[in-house]
Amino acid sequence: MVPAVRLLYLSGFLFSFATAVQLHLTAATRKSHSPEAILDNVDDLLYFVDVSLGGNNFSVLVDTGSSDLWVAGNVPGTKNLSVLESLGYAIGNPITGYINTARLDFDGFSVEDQVYLLVSVEDAQKTSFPQGVIGLGPSASSFIRGSLGNSNSADPPLDRIFQQNTTTPSYMTLLLSRNPSTEAISYQSSGQLTIGETIPKLEAVLDAPKLPVLVDQPIHQHWATLLDSNGIIGPDGQIISTTTTIPNPSEGSSEQLHVMFDSGFTVPQVPGYIIDAIYGRIPGASFIEDGTKLNTSLSYSNFWRLPCDYEVNVSFIFSGQEYPVAPLDLNRDMNLQDGDGENICMAFYQTGIASSASTLSSVGALDMILGMAFLRNTYALFNFGDFVDGTTSSVGNPYIQLLSLSNKHQIHLDFVNARLGGKDSTGTQAPLLPSPQSHPDGEPASGSNDGTSGGGSVTGDPSNDNSSSPSRPSVFAAWMSILGVLIFGVC
Ligand SMILES: *[C@@H]1O[C@H](CO)[C@@H](O)[C@H](O)[C@H]1NC(C)=O
Ligand SMILES: *[C@@H]1O[C@H](CO)[C@@H](O)[C@H](O)[C@H]1NC(C)=O
Ligand SMILES: *[C@@H]1O[C@H](CO)[C@@H](O)[C@H](O)[C@H]1NC(C)=O
Ligand SMILES: *[C@@H]1O[C@H](CO)[C@@H](O)[C@H](O)[C@H]1NC(C)=O
Ligand SMILES: *[C@@H]1O[C@H](CO)[C@@H](O)[C@H](O)[C@H]1NC(C)=O
Numbered sequence: 493m494v495p496a497v498r499l500l501y502l503s504g505f506l507f508s509f510a511t512a513v514q515l516h517l518t519a520a521t522r523k524s525h526s527p528e529a530i531l532d533n534v535d536d537l538l539y540f541v542d543v544s545l546g547g548n549n550f551s552v553l554v555d556t557g558s559s560d561l562w563v564a565g566n567v568p569g570t571k572n573l574s575v576l577e578s579l580g581y582a583i584g585n586p587i588t589g590y591i592n593t594a595r596l597d598f599d600g601f602s603v604e605d606q607v608y609l610l611v612s613v614e615d616a617q618k619t620s621f622p623q624g625v626i627g628l629g630p631s632a633s634s635f636i637r638g639s640l641g642n643s644n645s646a647d648p649p650l651d652r653i654f655q656q657n658t659t660t661p662s663y664m665t666l667l668l669s670r671n672p673s674t675e676a677i678s679y680q681s682s683g684q685l686t687i688g689e690t691i692p693k694l695e696a697v698l699d700a701p702k703l704p705v706l707v708d709q710p711i712h713q714h715w716a717t718l719l720d721s722n723g724i725i726g727p728d729g730q731i732i733s734t735t736t737t738i739p740n741p742s743e744g745s746s747e748q749l750h751v752m753f754d755s756g757f758t759v760p761q762v763p764g765y766i767i768d769a770i771y772g773r774i775p776g777a778s779f780i781e782d783g784t785k786l787n788t789s790l791s792y793s794n795f796w797r798l799p800c801d802y803e804v805n806v807s808f809i810f811s812g813q814e815y816p817v818a819p820l821d822l823n824r825d826m827n828l829q830d831g832d833g834e835n836i837c838m839a840f841y842q843t844g845i846a847s848s849a850s851t852l853s854s855v856g857a858l859d860m861i862l863g864m865a866f867l868r869n870t871y872a873l874f875n876f877g878d879f880v881d882g883t884t885s886s887v888g889n890p891y892i893q894l895l896s897l898s899n900k901h902q903i904h905l906d907f908v909n910a911r912l913g914g915k916d917s918t919g920t921q922a923p924l925l926p927s928p929q930s931h932p933d934g935e936p937a938s939g940s941n942d943g944t945s946g947g948g949s950v951t952g953d954p955s956n957d958n959s960s961s962p963s964r965p966s967v968f969a970a971w972m973s974i975l976g977v978l979i980f981g982v983c
């Protein structure tokens with residue numbers, strides 16, 4: 493059997509355990525009969541949900557980019573299957589443990605003998621998600637299921653729920669909140685995850701265009717779809733020409749980018765030429781190769797620094813629908829000062845992982861990963877369709893529906909209030925430059941960051957550049973140190 497590299501994206505910020513726990517806030521009350529799970533939002537960086545295993549609760553990262561459940565801690569009545577599984581990280585320690593089964597209670601559903609990885613508390617505390625991760629991706633990408641011979645009984649939680657509760661429609665929805673601890677905005681809501689039903693007042697998501705899920709090789713199956721041709725509206729209101737980097741794409745035209753939606757990926761990953769088209773023409777923007785030269789806590793490399801008061805408008809277009817992104821999601825205040833005492837704001841759409849991923853057939857074919865800073869602008873529905881393992885008859889193709897939540901006027905006012913003290917001077921902000929500024933080294937923006945190493949092991953890891961991987965993350969580093977988590981193993 494040919495060893496295949498299995499790889500999924502997940503993301504996180506380098507976060508100290510203590511910080512993560514302190515910030516674990518938004519103690520939203522939940523009605524006992526409530527079918528939706530409230531999400532805990534950690535500074536708009538990470539979103540957690542409670543699951544119960546063997547009767548004990550765990551606050552786990554909500555991750556549509558992976559397909560396995562792991563927890564760390566005591567699980568009463570757990571059964572050790574004595575099968576070792578390892579989920580390796582690009583930075584830091586791999587998540588390793590024995591596959592176990594226990595009773596799962598999640599979102600009002602109960603599943604007996606749910607498979608999961610039981611990880612030591614010590615290992616888990618080295619990550620940004622000390623109690624675990626729930627992968628909500630397609631079961632074909634589950635490593636645990638792969639290790640257990642792809643049997644139905646080894647399916648991840650959502651598949652088990654859909655198999656068992658057959659009258660429950662096989663979809664989940666995700667609403668990511670905005671956290672008032674970051675920058676005050678007008679509209680606050682609780683982040684929520686629902687299974688088989690929509691959040692009241694947001695039922696319109698069911699009428700949104702059905703975006704077909706791109707079908708990749710089974711082991712790389714993601715929640716991915718096609719962006720419309722040239723489907724990005726830049727800050728000047730004009731479309732940005734897009735070209736996929738995937739050779740001979742089996743779906744879509746060459747102008748259509750292959751986009752993955754990942755609730756576990758804080759900073760959207762976008763090809764370099766698009767990053768330059770969005771940010772490179774902003775007067776006063778500068779391309780920073782080494783963030784630590786601005787502030788030692790800014791352990792990040794190759795990004796555009798932006799004037800904090802510069803409003804950037806960008807929209808993405810899927811199936812003819814425009815999805816505006818809040819200017820506060822595009823130009824992020826890092827809460828750090830440079831040597832002159834100036835606040836540092838950073839382009840929050842970046843490049844690195846996605847641009848290299850698309851050239852790596854073993855990763856699956858992707859151009860962009862739209863993470864939380866995009867998803868916060870939408871209410872998203874993921875319909876599993878035939879992805880549900882073990883369905884005997886064909887139930888239909890999986891699809892994604894996105895309802896825009898970002899009213900252009902409102903997201904503009906939020907920016908004005910947060911950054912301009914409520915006085916709308918955006919009409920007189922300096923006009924965009926005619927063409928993108930060049931970088932100090934004359935290279936295209938954050939060009940290829942291809943971290944491929946030989947022999948079938950794969951990284952898509954911006955941390956290969958040592959300057960972007962702080963050895964001892966601080967709370968500030970948490971704001972900017974993205975890491976791609978690689979999960980790989982041998983079939
Ligand atoms: C787990 O959470 C549920 C719902 O919040 C609560 O009712 C239950 O008491 C918790 N269980 C434990 C063991 O903490
Ligand atoms: C699970 O089983 C393996 C192999 O039998 C064993 O080495 C490991 O210690 C067990 N784990 C726990 C937590 O008991
Ligand atoms: C799921 O199905 C089980 C039996 O198959 C049932 O007991 C349970 O009430 C159902 N749960 C929900 C939330 O529908
Ligand atoms: C970095 O930012 C922090 C937080 O604003 C600030 O306290 C510190 O003085 C800054 N460091 C430098 C070298 O400017
Ligand atoms: C951004 O979009 C808003 C809403 O359409 C608009 O009022 C504002 O002028 C735009 N800002 C810039 C800099 O184009």
Ligand SMILES: *[C@@H]1O[C@H](CO)[C@@H](O)[C@H](O)[C@H]1NC(C)=O
Pocket residue numbers: 957958
């Ligand atoms: C990165 O760090 C490793 C270990 O500290 C070192 O061996 C390597 O030379 C560094 N690479 C670069 C490009 O600095």
